[in-house]
Amino acid sequence: MIKRIFRSTCLVAVAVLVASLILVMGVQYEYFAHAQQTQLSSQLDLAKQGVIHEGMGYLEDLSVSGSRVTWIAADGTVLYDNQSDWDDMENHLEREEIQEALALGHGSSRRYSPTMMEQFLYEAVRLPDGSVLRLSTSQHSLVTLLMGMLPSVGLVLLLALILALVLASHTAKRVVEPLNQLDLDHPLSNVQYDELAPLLRRIGNQQKQLSLQESELRRKKDEFDAVTASMNEGLALLNQKGYILSINPKAAALLGADKTCVGADLMTVNRSLQLQKLLHAAQGGQRAECVMELGGGRYQLEASPVISDGSVSGVALLMFDVTEREQAEQMRREFTANVSHELKTPLHTISGCAELMMQGLIKPEDEKQFATQMYQEAQRMIHLVEDILRLSRLDEGAEDMTRENVDLYALTQTAVESLRPNAQEAGVTLQLEGESVNVEGIPQLLSVIAFNLCDNAIKYNRRGGSVDVRVYREGTDACLMVKDTGIGIPPEDQSRIFERFYRVDKSHSKEVGGTGLGLSIVKHAAMIHQAKIEMHSVVGEGTTMTVRFP
Amino acid sequence: MRLKFDEQLELLNNEMITMGALCENAIATSTKALMEGNVALAESVSDLSGQIEQKERNIEGMCLKLLMQQQPVARDLRTISSALKMVTDMERIGHQSADIAEIVTMANISASSDTLYIHEMALATIKMVTDSIDAFVKKDVAIAHAVVEYDDVVDDYFDRVKNTLIQRLSQPGADGEYALDLLMIAKYFERIGDHAVNIAQWVMFSLTGSREGEES
Numbered sequence: 001m002i003k004r005i006f007r008s009t010c011l012v013a014v015a016v017l018v019a020s021l022i023l024v025m026g027v028q029y030e031y032f033a034h035a036q037q038t039q040l041s042s043q044l045d046l047a048k049q050g051v052i053h054e055g056m057g058y059l060e061d062l063s064v065s066g067s068r069v070t071w072i073a074a075d076g077t078v079l080y081d082n083q084s085d086w087d088d089m090e091n092h093l094e095r096e097e098i099q100e101a102l103a104l105g106h107g108s109s110r111r112y113s114p115t116m117m118e119q120f121l122y123e124a125v126r127l128p129d130g131s132v133l134r135l136s137t138s139q140h141s142l143v144t145l146l147m148g149m150l151p152s153v154g155l156v157l158l159l160a161l162i163l164a165l166v167l168a169s170h171t172a173k174r175v176v177e178p179l180n181q182l183d184l185d186h187p188l189s190n191v192q193y194d195e196l197a198p199l200l201r202r203i204g205n206q207q208k209q210l211s212l213q214e215s216e217l218r219r220k221k222d223e224f225d226a227v228t229a230s231m232n233e234g235l236a237l238l239n240q241k242g243y244i245l246s247i248n249p250k251a252a253a254l255l256g257a258d259k260t261c262v263g264a265d266l267m268t269v270n271r272s273l274q275l276q277k278l279l280h281a282a283q284g285g286q287r288a289e290c291v292m293e294l295g296g297g298r299y300q301l302e303a304s305p306v307i308s309d310g311s312v313s314g315v316a317l318l319m320f321d322v323t324e325r326e327q328a329e330q331m332r333r334e335f336t337a338n339v340s341h342e343l344k345t346p347l348h349t350i351s352g353c354a355e356l357m358m359q360g361l362i363k364p365e366d367e368k369q370f371a372t373q374m375y376q377e378a379q380r381m382i383h384l385v386e387d388i389l390r391l392s393r394l395d396e397g398a399e400d401m402t403r404e405n406v407d408l409y410a411l412t413q414t415a416v417e418s419l420r421p422n423a424q425e426a427g428v429t430l431q432l433e434g435e436s437v438n439v440e441g442i443p444q445l446l447s448v449i450a451f452n453l454c455d456n457a458i459k460y461n462r463r464g465g466s467v468d469v470r471v472y473r474e475g476t477d478a479c480l481m482v483k484d485t486g487i488g489i490p491p492e493d494q495s496r497i498f499e500r501f502y503r504v505d506k507s508h509s510k511e512v513g514g515t516g517l518g519l520s521i522v523k524h525a526a527m528i529h530q531a532k533i534e535m536h537s538v539v540g541e542g543t544t545m546t547v548r549f550p
Numbered sequence: 551m552r553l554k555f556d557e558q559l560e561l562l563n564n565e566m567i568t569m570g571a572l573c574e575n576a577i578a579t580s581t582k583a584l585m586e587g588n589v590a591l592a593e594s595v596s597d598l599s600g601q602i603e604q605k606e607r608n609i610e611g612m613c614l615k616l617l618m619q620q621q622p623v624a625r626d627l628r629t630i631s632s633a634l635k636m637v638t639d640m641e642r643i644g645h646q647s648a649d650i651a652e653i654v655t656m657a658n659i660s661a662s663s664d665t666l667y668i669h670e671m672a673l674a675t676i677k678m679v680t681d682s683i684d685a686f687v688k689k690d691v692a693i694a695h696a697v698v699e700y701d702d703v704v705d706d707y708f709d710r711v712k713n714t715l716i717q718r719l720s721q722p723g724a725d726g727e728y729a730l731d732l733l734m735i736a737k738y739f740e741r742i743g744d745h746a747v748n749i750a751q752w753v754m755f756s757l758t759g760s761r762e763g764e765e766s
Contacts, residue, residue, distance in 0.1 A: 267564055268687045271571040 005175060009168035013160045021153060029145065033121075036139060037108065040123045043067065044135045048125050051133055056080065067137045068120075072098060074130035092134075097124040101132045110139070234299070234319035240312050242266050242279055254294045254319055266317075278303045282315040297323040331499060338501030342384055342515065346377035380515075387517040390448070391500070394524035401442040408450075408478055408549070409436045409471040411443060415450040416469055419458060427463040430454070434471035437478040439549050445525040450480060452518040453545050457484035460543075478549040488539040498523040498533075522547075555620050559629065562612050566633055569605040570683035572598060573640050576647040577679055577742060581672040583654050584735065595651035602644030606637045625756075632756035636686070639745040639752075643679060646738045646745075657731045667714070668736060671707035675739045678704060678746040685753045694757075697750035704743035711736040 047069065050058040059071060059080050071080040076093025078086040092098055100107025101124035109122045124134040146153075178192035187200040187207070224246070228235050234251030238244055244262050252261065255270040267276065274292045281288035282303035289302040300322045306314040353370045356362050362370055416432045423430040439446065450469075457467040465485040472479050489497060493504045501516040526533050526547055537543040576598040583592035613634045616622065622630055653659070678700055685693035715729045755761045 265560075265564065267567050271567045271574075271683070271687065273568075273571050273575055276568060276571070 003172075005172035006165070006168035009171065010161060010164045013164040014157070017157055017160055025145065032145070033139060036121055036137065037123070040067070040121055040135055040137055041108070044123045044125050044133065047135060048127065048133055052127060067135055070134040070136070072132045072134060074102070074132070079131065095122075095124075097122040097134060098132050100124065101126045101134075232321070234317075236266070236317040237306075238266055238279070238315045238317060240283060240314055242283070242315070244269070245314065251317070251319060254299060256295075275301065279315060279317075282317075283312055285312050291322060291326075294319065297321055298326050299323075335500050338516070339388065342501065343381065346381045346384075349377045350374050384515045384517075387515045387521060391517055391521055391524065394445075394521065394528065401444065403440055403442055405438055405440055406443045406446060407436050408439045408446065408480060409434055411447050412450040412454075412469060412471050412480060415447055415454055419451070419454050422455070423458050423467065426458050426461060427465075428458050428461045429466040430458065430469070431466065432469045432471075434469075435473065437471055437473050439478045439529075441529050441549070442525075445528060449522050449525050449547060452522050453480070453482040453547070456518055457482050457486065457543070457545075460484070461486035465542075474548075476550065480547045480549075481544065482546075483542065483544040485542040488541055488543055489535075489537040490539050494535060494537060555616075555622075555626075558612070558616055558620075559626065562609065562616070562630070562633060565605065565609050565612065566636065567683070567687055569602060569609065569637065569640050570686065572602050572605060573643045573647070574676070574680055574683060576602065576644045577672075577676055580647040580651040580654070581676060583651055584659075584672065585669060587654065587659065589655050592651035592654040596648045599644045599648035602641055606641040609637045610634060625759075628756045628759060632752040636749050636752045639748040643742050643745045646742050650735050650738050653731050653735055657728070659728060659731055667707050667710045668732060668739075671704060671711060671736060671739050674700070674704050674707060675743050675746070678743050682746040682749040682753070685750055689753075689757060691754055691757050694750040694753045698747050701743050701747045704740055708736050708740040 047058075047062070050062070051071065054061075056071075056079070059069065059082070062069065062082070069080070069082045070078060070086075070092070072092045073079050076091040076098070078089040078092055080086055081089060095109070096111070097107040097109040100109070105126045107122075107124040110119065111122065112119050119139040120136050121139050122134060122136045124132050126132055178190075179196075182190050182192075182196075182200075184203065185207075187204040190196070190200055225248075228246075228248035231248055231250060234248065234254045236244060236247040236251045236255070242265055244257075244264055244266055247255075247257065247262060252258070255261075255266075257269040261269050266279065272292065274290050278288045278290055278301055282305045285305050285307065287302070287304045289300060291298055291300050293299075294301075298321070299319045302318045304316050304318075305312045306316055353374045357367070357370060413432055416430060420430060454467065454469060457469075461467065461484050467485075468481075468483045470479075470481045470483075472481070489504055493502075496502050497504065498519050500520045502520075503516055523533065529549055531547050531549045534546040534548065535543065536546075576595055579591060579598065580595045582588065583595065613630050616630050617627075620626070678697055681693055681700070682697045684690070685697060712733065715733055718724050719726060719729050751761055
């Protein structure tokens with residue numbers, strides 16, 4: 001702006017200068033030409049008198065500089081010329097001023113001489129003898145006039161320019177300064193220029209609108225952040241090129257990103273190939289999902305394209321934890337496989353024995369043995385089905401069973417007594433000690449807990465070992481502790497023994513018997529009573545199971 | 551013009567990251583195959599190695615095209631030229647992972663039960679590869695330095711594996727072929743570590759303009 005003001009000021013100064021120069025020159029030129037002509041004719045008058053009186057002698061003695069004097073006879077021959085050799089000169093009769101002088105006694109003309117490249121003024125007068133005396137001088141051309149004036153004109157031009165420069169910069173600064181000092185944050189408080197008022201008013205209005213929109217946006221973003229921050233699922237929004245637009249803390253933690261990742265390429269945050277494939281599909285407009293290992297758990301990732309105006313404008317990436325779901329699925333699959341397997345084994349034996357008997361391949365004396373085996377396998381199946389039924393009843397809850405106040409000690413004693421023959425058979429000493437403790441619970445389930453725990457303690461024991469059962473009160477809790485000196489449970493299996501059909505030693509399960517459901521039933525029964533099961537086991541030394549009823 | 555160039559550089563960067571991820575995948579898979587003696591898994595590594603090779607060609611082509619069309623200078627030139635060098639190292643990592651997997655397939659060995667330091671060595675190598683790619687992705691000189699330093703750990707593991715194998719071979723009835731296979735595997739891991747160091751050094755070069763050990 002300063003530049004522009006300066007430039008126009010200078011331009012105006014130069015233009016005024018040039019215009020006035022031209023005007024002055026025009027007026028002056030006319031004036032000079034007139035003055036020259038007058039001067040020339042007065043000189044001619046003087047010369048005329050001289051020539052009349054003295055003739056050729058006067059001319060020869062005359063020394064004039066700047067002017068050309070020519071004497072021409074009445075027939076046009078040149079008699080004298082003070083600047084050229086008059087003998088060689090052509091006849092001058094046809095010259096305009098000569099003709100005029102011959103006719104009127106006085107003539108003048110103005111001609112451009114191609115030989116001298118100058119304009120000449122001519123004055124001619126007829127002498128009494130009929131000859132003509134002519135005086136001519138070169139006229140000052142415009143250029144020569146200008147040349148003469150150049151230094152002074154140049155000086156004035158320079159002065160004007162300097163003045164213009166100083167003035168222009170000063171003016172420009174003064175004009176621009178208030179503009180520079182406009183307070184755009186409060187546009188309406190500026191009163192320097194009335195011309196700016198509409199603009200400033202408009203800016204003010206837009207500012208107000210902007211701040212409104214901004215606060216609205218911020219509020220929405222805060223809302224969004226608050227919602228996504230408390231989400232248990234990971235959520236990330238990406239633009240169509242895969243740059244992160246927004247990511248919630250959970251997703252950031254899962255992808256291993258830090259706070260600075262917003263605006264970065266997701267690829268630089270997590271370069272897993274699975275994720276890349278997923279995003280690629282989503283960027284191509286396809287909804288895609290996969291399950292991958294993230295942050296120590298299994299997560300299902302869903303990438304869905306955000307489509308606007310018919311093209312993919314971004315990708316929404318949602319990740320949720322499927323660790324438990326997968327485990328549950330796995331357990332269900334295992335359970336089904338186990339149930340069918342456990343049911344099939346005794347059936348095969350029974351069917352095999354029956355087939356042999358049917359075909360009469362068995363000697364009569366062996367028949368009893370086969371029948372015994374069939375009976376045992378059938379019994380095993382019955383136990384199994386009973387256990388499964390019990391378990392499924394527990395699964396559905398125990399609403400139909402009535403709770404009552406029972407003596408845990410008496411209940412345990414019954415279980416221990418019923419297992420005493422088994423213990424003797426296995427060569428294990430079985431002891432019960434403790435006090436009478438009353439518990440609010442379902443007697444059938446409590447006795448199942450005691451029975452199964454003691455049964456396991458006997459089964460997974462060694463010959464000559466012992467099983468100590470204690471019922472006691474610790475604080476407000478009623479406790480049932482079963483301690484054996486058996487084979488123990490390896491640490492890696494300890495978390496799994498309560499799963500259905502889980503066996504630590506799968507190869508010997510048949511010898512020991514049991515259905516693999518015992519502890520599972522104990523766990524469920526304990527859960528219904530809000531009881532906790534504590535387990536302490538060392539391989540080769542034995543296992544201690546404590547059930548704590550609150 | 552510059553905008554297009556930037557876009558191409560970004561594409562190059564993304565391709566490099568993908569290739570890095572493929573390499574990480576290859577070495578992780580071959581290590582897993584080695585630890586579990588899983589032949590099927592080992593066979594899948596050669597597929598990965600093929601993908602890595604394909605990526606190398608792509609990236610090389612991209613780099614040459616960029617050099618020719620954009621005539622980059624200064625930082626851009628360093629980025630592209632070091633990318634050209636890095637893909638070679640990455641390709642070697644992929645290839646050597648495939649070699650390890652091939653030994654697993656051919657010799658049907660499983661190192662999981664072994665008391666050797668192969669597993670630790672594999673983990674250390676994987677860490678180096680991951681960190682060197684990380685250094686490239688995050689443009690972090692500090693991580694790159696750490697990778698160069700960490701090479702000593704892998705070298706140390708190699709010496710330990712070698713010494714254990716020597717002891718084992720000196721005992722009567724030692725299985726020479728098995729020992730040699732393990733030594734080869736250890737050597738491959740050691741070489742992969744060296745390639746990771748190279749990658750880290752190229753990362754440093756592209757960021758700072760001077761290579762490790764040079765006065766800047």
